[in-house]
Amino acid sequence: xxxxxxxxxxxxxxxxxxxxxxxxxxxxxxxxxxxxxxxxxxxxxxxxxxxxxxxxxxxxxxxxxxxxxxxxxxxxxxxxxxxxxxxxxxxxxxxxxxxxxxxxxxxxxxxxxxxxxxxxxxxxxxxxxxxxxxxxxxxxxxxxxxxxxxxxxxxxxxxxxxxxxxxxxxxxxxxxxxxxxxxxxxxxxxxxxxxxxxxxxxxxxxxxxxxxxxxxxxxxxxxxxxxxxxxxxxxxxxxxxxxxxxxxxxxxxxxxxxxxxxxxxxxxxxxxxxxxxxxxxxxxxxxxxxxxxxxxxxxxxxxxxxxxxxxxxxxxxxxxxxxxxxxxxxxxxxxxxxxxxxxxxxxxxxxxxxxxxxxxxxxxxxxxxxxxxxxxxxxxxxxxxxxxxxxxxxxxxxxxxxxxxxxxxxxxxxxxxxxxxxxxxxxxxxxxxxxxxxxxxxxxxxxxxxxxxxxxxxx
Amino acid sequence: xxxxxxxxxxxxxxxxxxxxxxxxxxxxxxxxxxxxxxxxxxxxxxxxxxxxxxxxxxxxxxxxxxxxxxxxxxxxxxxxxxxxxxxxxxxxxxxxxxxxxxxxxxxxxxxxxxxxxxxxxxxxxxxxxxxxxxxxxxxxxxxxxxxxxxxxxxxxxxxxxxxxxxxxxxxxxxxxx
Numbered sequence: 001x002x003x004x005x006x007x008x009x010x011x012x013x014x015x016x017x018x019x020x021x022x023x024x025x026x027x028x029x030x031x032x033x034x035x036x037x038x039x040x041x042x043x044x045x046x047x048x049x050x051x052x053x054x055x056x057x058x059x060x061x062x063x064x065x066x067x068x069x070x071x072x073x074x075x076x077x078x079x080x081x082x083x084x085x086x087x088x089x090x091x092x093x094x095x096x097x098x099x100x101x102x103x104x105x106x107x108x109x110x111x112x113x114x115x116x117x118x119x120x121x122x123x124x125x126x127x128x129x130x131x132x133x134x135x136x137x138x139x140x141x142x143x144x145x146x147x148x149x150x151x152x153x154x155x156x157x158x159x160x161x162x163x164x165x166x167x168x169x170x171x172x173x174x175x176x177x178x179x180x181x182x183x184x185x186x187x188x189x190x191x192x193x194x195x196x197x198x199x200x201x202x203x204x205x206x207x208x209x210x211x212x213x214x215x216x217x218x219x220x221x222x223x224x225x226x227x228x229x230x231x232x233x234x235x236x237x238x239x240x241x242x243x244x245x246x247x248x249x250x251x252x253x254x255x256x257x258x259x260x261x262x263x264x265x266x267x268x269x270x271x272x273x274x275x276x277x278x279x280x281x282x283x284x285x286x287x288x289x290x291x292x293x294x295x296x297x298x299x300x301x302x303x304x305x306x307x308x309x310x311x312x313x314x315x316x317x318x319x320x321x322x323x324x325x326x327x328x329x330x331x332x333x334x335x336x337x338x339x340x341x342x343x344x345x346x347x348x349x350x351x352x353x354x355x356x357x358x359x360x361x362x363x364x365x366x367x368x369x370x371x372x373x374x375x376x377x378x379x380x381x382x383x384x385x386x387x388x389x390x391x392x393x394x395x396x397x398x399x400x401x402x403x404x405x406x407x408x409x410x411x412x413x414x415x416x417x418x419x420x421x422x423x424x425x426x427x428x429x430x431x432x433x434x435x436x437x438x439x440x441x442x443x444x445x446x447x448x449x450x451x452x453x454x455x456x457x458x459x
Numbered sequence: 460x461x462x463x464x465x466x467x468x469x470x471x472x473x474x475x476x477x478x479x480x481x482x483x484x485x486x487x488x489x490x491x492x493x494x495x496x497x498x499x500x501x502x503x504x505x506x507x508x509x510x511x512x513x514x515x516x517x518x519x520x521x522x523x524x525x526x527x528x529x530x531x532x533x534x535x536x537x538x539x540x541x542x543x544x545x546x547x548x549x550x551x552x553x554x555x556x557x558x559x560x561x562x563x564x565x566x567x568x569x570x571x572x573x574x575x576x577x578x579x580x581x582x583x584x585x586x587x588x589x590x591x592x593x594x595x596x597x598x599x600x601x602x603x604x605x606x607x608x609x610x611x612x613x614x615x616x617x618x619x620x621x622x623x624x625x626x627x628x629x630x631x632x633x634x635x636x
Contacts, residue, residue, distance in 0.1 A: 159536045162536065163552055163555040172562050179569045183569075190498075190599065194497070213583035213584075214582050214583050218493050218495055219481075219494040220504060222503070222504065223503075224511055228514065228573065232573070235568050235572070446499070450499060453498070
């Protein structure tokens with residue numbers, strides 16, 4: 001394969017891999033990226049979209065049945081009151097956190113390789129965070145009253161309780177989704193202008209024209225645009241940290257042994273970045289292959305992402321270690337018993353498998369050969385995603401199942417409805433991604449043009 | 460006759476040529492000019508002597524006001540309108556209000572950044588004469604344009620056209636108003 005970067009003897013050549021394949025002009029960048037949107041999709045797109053839409057139908061069925069019957073159709077019980085719902089919620093919000101963090105943080109640190117992946121990383125964020133936001137509503141006994149969380153003057157004369165992390169959570173997530181959409185849309189305005197100017201059909205011209213807001217690429221506009229985008233990026237980073245910290249508070253402000261810990265917020269934020277990068281690697285590998293984006297996404301991107309994944313894995317490993325250490329060090333019998341139970345109790349298989357996925361497997365990324373093998377990285381990233389799901393599952397189920405009162409200790413057995421919603425939401429995410437790839441340029445054209453000129457100048 | 464056109468537009472192939480042209484046009488004394496590019500060309504706004512000190516201050520102000528409003532709202536609800544004793548905590552348990560106040564700071568600032576950028580740019584704009592130029596669709600793809608507007612005091616159709624053609628553009632076009 002041409003992009004394997006290996007010499008004839010099979011050794012890897014230690015030359016820097018370019019961020020963009022050489023020979024990109026403004027015209028070729030524009031054509032290659034906008035044609036993905038402006039030409040009719042192939043059969044693969046239709047099959048993929050159809051299959052994922054079928055999963056969405058299954059989700060709609062499962063959710064309808066849930067609304068009719070109540071949360072009793074799930075495997076939760078009076079001890080393990082949170083099951084797959086909150087596990088999924090934390091997992092999705094973790095993935096949802098990473099896109100904006102990646103995009104904004106790499107923008108602020110001027111990483112050139114950000115340019116090709118930021119658009120779909122942000123799309124991933126918005127879809128995942130929106131999906132995450134559905135779970136707390138689904139897990140309510142009376143989901144139709146979810147709007148009671150909003151502080152509005154009402155006939156009952158009551159107001160929400162601002163001392164509760166659940167309130168913080170709602171505001172944090174809604175703010176996050178909103179700001180992420182603003183950030184995403186701001187990045188897309190010049191690209192919509194390109195689509196408006198290239199579209200052949202009147203309908204597409206009209207839609208993209210409206211979305212482009214009359215953008216005409218004036219130098220003065222660009223200057224204000226860049227300034228506003230930079231400020232949005234700088235605002236997004238602390239916002240991301242706050243969102244997942246609040247998710248951590250949802251747990252750590254309770255009294256459950258194993259939850260009541262100050263490590264939760266930083267641990268959740270790093271976990272979110274870790275699982276999010278894993279998801280970005282998965283998506284990058286799949287999109288690159290499906291849409292032949294080899295000119296814009298090179299091994300440079302995979303190499304850089306693998307290094308961040310490795311860093312995340314080391315911090316996660318440290319956090320898992322600290323969790324055990326603190327349980328031993330604080331001398332609380334229940335805390336220590338929780339750890340013993342985690343390592344040798346009914347869920348211990350998951351625990352060891354989780355450690356294998358999140359801590360052991362990413363160590364392969366120390367090897368340059370692994371970092372340059374997209375298939376291996378894809379496998380690693382999927383394992384990390386599974387590992388991170390199991391981590392949240394253990395935090396929720398194992399802790400709730402083994403509380404202070406031995407007579408109340410129970411296990412959680414998921415039902416078919418738990419799985420239907422888990423898989424259905426995954427399908428929903430994939431369906432949204434198919435729509436995204438069809439209607440929005442996956443790679444920010446204006447940023448790639450600028451990058452190409454910069455690289456040209458640097459030579 | 461100047462009222463019959465919006466201006467004269469020269470088309471260039473590279474950002475460097477555009478930058479050079481902008482410098483020369485400004486050196487010749489033209490002020491009502493604008494440059495159009497498919498990406499943010501470094502140094503172009505500076506060459507047009509563009510300064511925008513207001514936007515960051517507006518963003519800061521909106522963020523601060525929004526955050527303060529969120530804090531005061533929580534204080535009003537928790538301490539005055541609907542006081543509730545939760546575990547003996549004071550009604551004004553202000554540390555717990557800081558998080559939502561922070562979220563609203565970011566929200567207000569982000570909205571100001573987005574809306575302020577558009578407002579200063581006078582967008583969204585349904586009609587602009589520059590789109591009358593035949594080839595202007597390329598400005599969002601791979602071409603670089605410089606427009607000298609007819610409202611410029613130095614603008615004279617023949618002289619300006621001659622001046623622009625000395626910059627060796629790909630083409631020069633009349634832009635209808």
